[in-house]
Amino acid sequence: AQKVTQAQTEISVVEKEDVTLDCVYETRDTTYYLFWYKQPPSGELVFLIRRNSFDEQNEISGRYSWNFQKSTSSFNFTITASQVVDSAVYFCALSEEGFGNQGGKLIFGQGTELSVKP
Amino acid sequence: GAVVSQHPSRVICKSGTSVKIECRSLDFQATTMFWYRQFPKQSLMLMATSNEGSKATYEQGVEKDKFLINHASLTLSTLTVTSAHPEDSSFYICSANRELAGIQETQYFGPGTRLLVL
Numbered sequence: 001a002q003k004v005t006q007a008q009t010e011i012s013v014v015e016k017e018d019v020t021l022d023c024v025y026e027t028r029d030t031t032y033y034l035f036w037y038k039q040p041p042s043g044e045l046v047f048l049i050r051r052n053s054f055d056e057q058n059e060i061s062g063r064y065s066w067n068f069q070k071s072t073s074s075f076n077f078t079i080t081a082s083q084v085v086d087s088a089v090y091f092c093a094l095s096e097e098g099f100g101n102q103g104g105k106l107i108f109g110q111g112t113e114l115s116v117k118p
Numbered sequence: 119g120a121v122v123s124q125h126p127s128r129v130i131c132k133s134g135t136s137v138k139i140e141c142r143s144l145d146f147q148a149t150t151m152f153w154y155r156q157f158p159k160q161s162l163m164l165m166a167t168s169n170e171g172s173k174a175t176y177e178q179g180v181e182k183d184k185f186l187i188n189h190a191s192l193t194l195s196t197l198t199v200t201s202a203h204p205e206d207s208s209f210y211i212c213s214a215n216r217e218l219a220g221i222q223e224t225q226y227f228g229p230g231t232r233l234l235v236l
Contacts, residue, residue, distance in 0.1 A: 035224075042229075043209055043211075044230060045211065045230075091161065095225075104150060104215045105164050108161045108162045
């Protein structure tokens with residue numbers, strides 16, 4: 001069965017610190033997608049990244065970077081030089097590349113609440 | 119970019135009444151939409167997959183007679199919470215899949231609907 005585990009429930013850092021959010025997933029599929037979403041207090045999910053299972057290249061986008069390691073089934077997310085505006089709940093999610101009406105549904109991790117203090 | 123809207127954003131209703139939530143894809147057609155529920159401080163849980171022109175597929179444990187889903191067009195899915203009770207109070211989020219060449223490109227999430235049942 002598919003599963004996503006975010007072991008860190010809450011993380012608190014001081015502004016300008018680097019922080020890494022962990023994500024470990026389980027799936028039997030060889031083709032799948034991994035996602036990270038940010039959920040600020042307003043509740044709306046903000047898409048951050050989508051990565052398919054065949055692309056293990058690390059990605060950097062500004063202060064954000066992602067490390068995908070199939071060998072350890074992990075897809076970790078690092079925020080460099082954190083800012084107060086980064087405070088939110090971050091979700092890692094997994095999706096199969098399916099067909100028909102079952103394809104694409106997301107399995108979410110439990111979420112990590114990040115608090116960045118000034 | 120792709121936009122998904124939800125209406126209403128907030129609703130308060132009395133126990134026993136029914137509430138309809140609309141999810142619209144504004145600039146693309148979506149043959150598949152998803153409905154998620156999120157309780158406070160918890161993750162998003164998939165309730166059902168909504169398929170245009172056919173019956174929705176419900177996840178285990180979700181009552182299809184209580185949560186009626188209608189996907190009447192390629193841009194609109196509705197979720198009706200029938201005979202709502204206080205335990206149905208939650209944050210309901212929809213998402214829509216945009217497809218490219220038959221592949222589920224990614225999911226775009228609506229802003230969510232906060233339901234409070236008194």
